[in-house]
Amino acid sequence: MGVDVNRAKVEMLDSGRSPIIEARMTELVAETNKACRLHATTDANAAVLGSDVSFLCVGTPSLPNGKLDLSHVEHVAREVGTALKGKKSHHVVVLRSTVLPGTTESLVIPTLESCSGRRAGVDFTVCYNPEFMREGSAVADFFQPPYTILGAQSSVHLDLLRELYAGLPAQTLETAIPAAEMAKYVSNIFHALKVDFANEIGTLCKRLELDTQVITKVFTSDTKLNISSAYLTPGFAFGGSCLPKDLRSITRRAKELDLNLPLLESILPSNAEHVTRAVDAVLRTNKKKIAMLGLSFKAGTDDLRESPQVQLIKRLLGEGLQVQIWDQDVSLGRLAGSNRLYIEEVIPHIGSLLSTDFDQVVRSAEVVIVGTRSVDGSQISSRLLPGQIVIDLVNLESSRRPRGTISYEGICW
């Protein structure tokens, strides 16, 4: 039973005609309507009373100031809630509209509860199930989704949805409701980012008289580092002798060619902002003695050039903090060439800050910054003293994060 406030849509659907242009929709609507498996109405109350589950798929457009317009979601939640007041059997309410994290729990559930006079999770169930179909291939995407994400406050709330989607050839991921709400945004933002990335690269290639097709083919052929989950785990800023330099030279070249590539130009400022986030996290502790574990930009290397860890230390020293550094990969005596020149220029007295004594560096600090994966999470945890603060830049595995009397903060998790 389809419900809409738009009479024209309802009349079309109820007479077996698709109200939208969409591949396979005309046949699907005609077939299912003829088989008496699809009807439509403007009467939400009757639809709720005559069904076991309601999918709420109303629009969530932008307001002129960019804010999400939740008026349709609120209105439909009120209608369903009012209908639930008179319903004897258990009902499942599934929100499918794209909404910001927290909306189901702060708006939809309270509205359903106040209009029905009943309690969510007890008298009726609420789930969030984001929609991943694309217009133009919506039917095909529905039957072959990338995955099905089911959000609920308790996994038992998902029994009916699990059964409903059991026939789809896709993995089902079960999460809390706000995580399911956010998952939809992360996907859409990433798609938008990819489109504009490809377009800016294409624009640059065309201006450089390069074959964009060839370059796209080469780029997308790398499924290890390019089209993969590599570099998609939140952690610390990038650095080293390649990425910053290469971004700088390519955006500089684009400027010389009078090209405006705001996405590519925003990457280095975004990276710098991430270092600032780390500085702010340390300053917020109001502590003076800092242990920095990790100096090179990546574990397993002693390359200090453009290391964000080095930039972080330099800024902490500038704020008057005392910093002691440990990095098993870095020995000043072994540094040579541009690597040595770089560190001597950025932190001239680095020698007096660097120590090979891990225990002493950790124990004498008030704040321990984990800035390298060279150190084992449990190695840090076993050395920490009550009252110490850990700021994690490398995203230690959950099981290796310190607990109890030690305060732990991840830079972006």
Ligand SMILES: NC(=O)c1ccc[n+]([C@@H]2O[C@H](COP(=O)([O-])OP(=O)(O)OC[C@H]3O[C@@H](n4cnc5c(N)ncnc54)[C@H](O)[C@@H]3O)[C@@H](O)[C@H]2O)c1
């Ligand atoms: N369009 C897509 O491909 C797509 C894909 C994924 C997610 N989404 C999300 O799904 C939601 C819906 O998108 P859409 O493109 O279908 O929107 P839409 O505006 O085209 O359709 C929403 C429908 O809801 C109806 N409606 C409004 N209030 C109602 C009420 N109280 N009772 C019954 N019907 C009511 C409207 O009349 C309209 O027909 C949005 O949150 C959107 O972000 C859309």
